[in-house]
Amino acid sequence: MTARKGSSKKSKGKGKGRKRRGAKVKAMEEAKVGVFLSDCGGQIAKILDFEALTNFVKTVQGVTFVARANEFWRGEGLKIIVDAVKTKKVNRVVVAEAVPKISEVAIAKAVEEAGLNPHLVEVLDLKDHCALPHRDTPKEATEKAKAMLLAAIEKARLLEPIEKTEFPAVKSVLVIGGGIAGMQAAEDLADMGFQVHLIEKEPFLGGLAAKAVRFFPTDDCAICIQSPATDLKTVTQTSRKCVYRSGFSEIPNLNILTNAKVVKVEGGPGNFKVTVERKPRYVDEKKCVACDLCTSVCPVEVPDEYNAKLTKRKAIYINKPLVYPPAYAIDAKVCKFHECAKCVEVCPTKAVNLDQKTEHVTLNVGGIIVATGFREYDPSVIKEYHYGEYPDVITHLELARMLDAFGPTNGVPVRPSDRKPAKRIVFVQCVGSRDRRWNPYCSSICCMISLKHATLIKEAYPDTDVTICYIDIRTTGREHEYYYERAREMGVKFVKGRPSEIIHDPATNTLIVEVEDELLRRLMELEADLVVLAAAMVPSEDTKELAQILGVELDQDGFFKEYNAKLRPTETKRRGIFICGGAVFPKDAPTTSLHAHSAAVKAAKFLMNGKITKDLKVAVVNEDYCGNCQFCPVTCPYGAITLEPKGDGHFVAKVSELICEGCGVCVGTCPVGAIELRHLKPSQISAQMKALLSVNGTSKPLVLAFSCSECGHAAVDSSGMAMMSYPANVRVLRVPCTGVIQVQHILEAFKAGAQGVMVVGCKPDGCHYEVGSQKAQKKVEMAKMLLQAYGIEPERLEMFNLVFIEGDKFAEAAKAMTERVERLGLLQLA
Amino acid sequence: MSGEKPLDFTKEITSKLGGETIARCYQCGTCASTCPVTRTTERYNPRQIIRLALLGQRDEVLKGDSIWLCASCYNCQERCPQKVEIADVIYALRNIAIREGNIPAIYTEFANGLMSEGRLAPISKFLEKKRADYGLPPLKPTGVEAIKKILAATGFDKIMFKKEGTPQ
Numbered sequence: 001m002t003a004r005k006g007s008s009k010k011s012k013g014k015g016k017g018r019k020r021r022g023a024k025v026k027a028m029e030e031a032k033v034g035v036f037l038s039d040c041g042g043q044i045a046k047i048l049d050f051e052a053l054t055n056f057v058k059t060v061q062g063v064t065f066v067a068r069a070n071e072f073w074r075g076e077g078l079k080i081i082v083d084a085v086k087t088k089k090v091n092r093v094v095v096a097e098a099v100p101k102i103s104e105v106a107i108a109k110a111v112e113e114a115g116l117n118p119h120l121v122e123v124l125d126l127k128d129h130c131a132l133p134h135r136d137t138p139k140e141a142t143e144k145a146k147a148m149l150l151a152a153i154e155k156a157r158l159l160e161p162i163e164k165t166e167f168p169a170v171k172s173v174l175v176i177g178g179g180i181a182g183m184q185a186a187e188d189l190a191d192m193g194f195q196v197h198l199i200e201k202e203p204f205l206g207g208l209a210a211k212a213v214r215f216f217p218t219d220d221c222a223i224c225i226q227s228p229a230t231d232l233k234t235v236t237q238t239s240r241k242c243v244y245r246s247g248f249s250e251i252p253n254l255n256i257l258t259n260a261k262v263v264k265v266e267g268g269p270g271n272f273k274v275t276v277e278r279k280p281r282y283v284d285e286k287k288c289v290a291c292d293l294c295t296s297v298c299p300v301e302v303p304d305e306y307n308a309k310l311t312k313r314k315a316i317y318i319n320k321p322l323v324y325p326p327a328y329a330i331d332a333k334v335c336k337f338h339e340c341a342k343c344v345e346v347c348p349t350k351a352v353n354l355d356q357k358t359e360h361v362t363l364n365v366g367g368i369i370v371a372t373g374f375r376e377y378d379p380s381v382i383k384e385y386h387y388g389e390y391p392d393v394i395t396h397l398e399l400a401r402m403l404d405a406f407g408p409t410n411g412v413p414v415r416p417s418d419r420k421p422a423k424r425i426v427f428v429q430c431v432g433s434r435d436r437r438w439n440p441y442c443s444s445i446c447c448m449i450s451l452k453h454a455t456l457i458k459e460a461y462p463d464t465d466v467t468i469c470y471i472d473i474r475t476t477g478r479e480h481e482y483y484y485e486r487a488r489e490m491g492v493k494f495v496k497g498r499p500s501e502i503i504h505d506p507a508t509n510t511l512i513v514e515v516e517d518e519l520l521r522r523l524m525e526l527e528a529d530l531v532v533l534a535a536a537m538v539p540s541e542d543t544k545e546l547a548q549i550l551g552v553e554l555d556q557d558g559f560f561k562e563y564n565a566k567l568r569p570t571e572t573k574r575r576g577i578f579i580c581g582g583a584v585f586p587k588d589a590p591t592t593s594l595h596a597h598s599a600a601v602k603a604a605k606f607l608m609n610g611k612i613t614k615d616l617k618v619a620v621v622n623e624d625y626c627g628n629c630q631f632c633p634v635t636c637p638y639g640a641i642t643l644e645p646k647g648d649g650h651f652v653a654k655v656s657e658l659i660c661e662g663c664g665v666c667v668g669t670c671p672v673g674a675i676e677l678r679h680l681k682p683s684q685i686s687a688q689m690k691a692l693l694s695v696n697g698t699s700k701p702l703v704l705a706f707s708c709s710e711c712g713h714a715a716v717d718s719s720g721m722a723m724m725s726y727p728a729n730v731r732v733l734r735v736p737c738t739g740v741i742q743v744q745h746i747l748e749a750f751k752a753g754a755q756g757v758m759v760v761g762c763k764p765d766g767c768h769y770e771v772g773s774q775k776a777q778k779k780v781e782m783a784k785m786l787l788q789a790y791g792i793e794p795e796r797l798e799m800f801n802l803v804f805i806e807g808d809k810f811a812e813a814a815k816a817m818t819e820r821v822e823r824l825g826l827l828q829l830a
Numbered sequence: 831m832s833g834e835k836p837l838d839f840t841k842e843i844t845s846k847l848g849g850e851t852i853a854r855c856y857q858c859g860t861c862a863s864t865c866p867v868t869r870t871t872e873r874y875n876p877r878q879i880i881r882l883a884l885l886g887q888r889d890e891v892l893k894g895d896s897i898w899l900c901a902s903c904y905n906c907q908e909r910c911p912q913k914v915e916i917a918d919v920i921y922a923l924r925n926i927a928i929r930e931g932n933i934p935a936i937y938t939e940f941a942n943g944l945m946s947e948g949r950l951a952p953i954s955k956f957l958e959k960k961r962a963d964y965g966l967p968p969l970k971p972t973g974v975e976a977i978k979k980i981l982a983a984t985g986f987d988k989i990m991f992k993k994e995g996t997p998q
Contacts, residue, residue, distance in 0.1 A: 384864075384909060430858075430911070434912075435911035435912075436854075436912055436913040437911065437913065471856060471857075471858040472856075496859075497862075497863060498860045498911065499860075499863065500860045500861075500864035500905075500909055501863075501864065514863050516859040516863040516868075516875075516877065518857065518862075518877065521875065521878070523863060523868065523869060
């Protein structure tokens with residue numbers, strides 16, 4: 001750890017010096033290229049003529065040092081490179097080395113430590129991209145190797161140093177949503193020493209969990225969290241605590257704001273300015289002692305939403321018993337305020353203040369965690385189930401309130417129509433979920449909720465007749481299947497079939513559930529006192545609005561979209577904004593907790609150093625050419641580009657160096673070539689292209705393959721690694737993302753001598769930069785039209801979407817493309 | 831299921847007008863439970879027809895009488911959570927069956943009436959007598975030539991009156 005600190009300081013110090021030196025390089029210092037040829041322990045020297053290659057390289061302009069060894073990415077070989085940089089005045093490093101990517105990283109690191117900017121290194125792979133795939137035609141392979149080396153050297157001569165920059169990062173995080181996910185993430189971060197602001201739109205923390213009473217599969221209290229590290233009274237930190245006695249509010253660095261929501265977000269990653277609107281509670285949290293005198297005098301009674309409207313509450317109220325903060329709140333929608341003011345008179349601590357106003361609080365935070373959860377879908381739209389029309393048709397959340405010993409019926413499941421205990425209960429699964437008419441996805445937790453409620457009822461009232469109508473029972477979590485087993489043992493009945501209608505018989509006040517028992521292939525009419533709908537779980541209200549304020553995306557189902565579910569969970573495409581819990585998808589409590597920990601770690605990792613250090617591999621705008629068009633701001637997958645007024649009435653694009661990921665999709669989009677990548681200049685692409693096509697050495701027509709640095713290049717790598725073979729006339733030019741490719745590049749390739757052009761990128765929906773591969777496809781289609789107009793067969797151009805494991809497909813494609821171009825004959829350009 | 835190719839039959843159905851959505855079915859049984867015909871006879875169950883079709887039981891589906899019992903009330907289609915167009919799938923299956931000569935007698939009768947008299951419902955003696963009682967003129971075949979032309983142009987006559995059991 002300390003070593004790393006030391007080295008980063010060192011490089012920072014040298015960085016400044018290099019910046020000046022970098023400028024000198026451009027103006028005065030000539031490029032002195034060192035070329036290092038690894039023969040992979042002699043393995044590829046059996047195929048490639050290394051003597052010829054060495055002699056060839058020596059003749060190339062700018063090359064001042066050439067070395068050959070078994071390997072160059074570690075050990076003695078790496079020392080040769082370092083020595084050449086330190087003592088032989090080599091200021092551009094070209095290494096032909098296998099072990100893709102690993103070697104590139106190792107060499108760049110060593111070169112940096114030797115005092116040279118790591119971006120002045122170009123690594124090419126003669127083994128996997130040349131020797132192995134062309135092992136049957138060694139002479140042709142050697143000629144291709146010359147072209148590849150020439151391309152690398154030509155590019156290296158044009159390389160420019162790229163500096164590191166630091167951006168400030170405020171070590172403070174805003175957590176939106178005070179349910180179990182938000183509380184867990186807030187606690188984690190506060191324990192790690194970050195300043196945390198936790199905001200909740202309701203007057204009380206707890207979210208959906210507070211209403212759920214118990215959690216499966218342990219049947220323990222829903223509202224139980226891990227004890228904060230700061231709880232001095234807890235023996236071990238693994239202890240669990242009810243949220244109201246967890247000392248949650250006493251965690252240092254944790255600021256809890258209830259009745260609050262985000263209305264504006266400005267600034268960027270590491271330094272957001274968030275405006276939070278705080279609605280008045282009309283009760284001073286610091287003064288209220290929760291004595292309950294106010295409710296005894298309040299004259300306004302309304303159905304209690306917290307208790308599924310099964311009971312009434314006053315206009316001044318508190319959710320019992322599991323709440324934070326332990327202070328009453330006034331419902332502004334129904335309170336008569338100064339017309340009445342009885343609560344003000346009776347309050348012994350003068351806590352009620354009817355003149356409280358809405359406040360706006362500005363928070364400066366480095367990161368934001370969204371934990372806004374999910375809610376139960378209102379199933380009244382599904383007419384055949386008559387929810388909202390028949391009082392005895394209820395949802396799971398309503399049943400959960402009944403099963404709460406502190407709830408509206410003190411733990412007894414009753415039929416709301418006459419409040420008599422329900423003796424026959426039917427559960428209906430998949431209500432509004434797995435249903436293309438409403439929500440096509442599986443809400444994932446409803447099966448377990450039904451099993452939980454069914455067993456809780458059977459346990460307390462064994463005589464109750466409980467039936468669950470299901471399409472599929474999904475018990476995929478740990479211990480979940482045992483839960484299902486237990487329900488069967490307790491006598492819960494299961495009917496495979498989705499009911500088509502619920503009918504009410506007014507004569508007996510009985511509900512009749514019509515369903516086909518598919519296993520018996522018999523139509524059933526199940527009589528019930530109470531029907532419980534396992535309604536879908538959908539995104540919380542205001543999710544759309546919040547996503548818009550934060551500038552993050554929602555998925556097709558309306559939940560917050562994770563950057564990549566496998567590799568970057570809890571991240572959004574916008575750096576510094578994280579998401580977790582039910583806001584991403586409906587989740588059970590253990591998974592929510594896990595997800596919250598993940599978001600907290602991501603936020604901490606992002607902000608822990610108080611700064612964000614980044615290589616400036618970004619896009620830069622040439623303001624002289626740029627003007628008024630919207631292409632790049634709209635296309636940038638990261639929202640890194642904005643249009644800024646230039647003073648003379650024109651607008652020019654401005655790239656945020658912090659947000660830009662350096663993919664180059666903007667470059668591929670710009671119609672006037674006004675934007676370019678610092679790490680891949682147009683001159684470098686041209687030089688590489690010309691060099692790759694300068695030597696053929698085969699009897700076949702030259703084919704140039706543009707490949708992205710991600711899946712596309714990996715497919716090229718793997719075709720060599722797996723000993724696939726394809727002809728040596730196919731030459732690969734690597735770009736960061738195929739999105740960088742312009743139509744002009746493709747035409748240029750034909751001009752430079754290519755008889756065919758391949759574009760090899762990621763899968764359209766698997767692009768590492770979201771849209772690059774799709775944009776490239778469009779560009780290819782456009783270029784095909786142009787080729788046709790020029791009288792060139794459009795079949796000479798093709799896009800391929802490949803991944804690492806499809807090396808065989810790359811080899812096939814390269815062969816097929818060669819054959820196709822051979823068939824078409826020689827391309828004659830005027 | 832030996833000798834049958836399940837995927838092929840599914841593909842065949844989804845390529846027909848009305849049959850496109852069949853593969854979405856996850857066998858929840860809402861259709862069967864809401865069907866007025868299933869309520870009255872065990873010979874018809876839309877869920878089972880779809881199941882048999884998806885399992886490639888081509889002959890059982892096309893040669894039985896089940897698919898002809900649907901009353902086209904569209905209750906099932908309205909309530910299907912997967913938006914399988916069940917009643918339309920049944921129509922697609924009927925169309926396949928007809929092309930292969932699996933035509934229930936009543937449909938042949940309808941077709942005959944259409945071709946010979948320009949009417950689906952035949953003019954019965956009873957009807958003629960009733961008309962006479964009311965002083966209405968007797969019914970005559972109407973527009974037969976025109977209908978024949980239309981039916982020939984659409985290929986209906988060939989489908990309907992080709993030799994039975996020889997698939998086209």
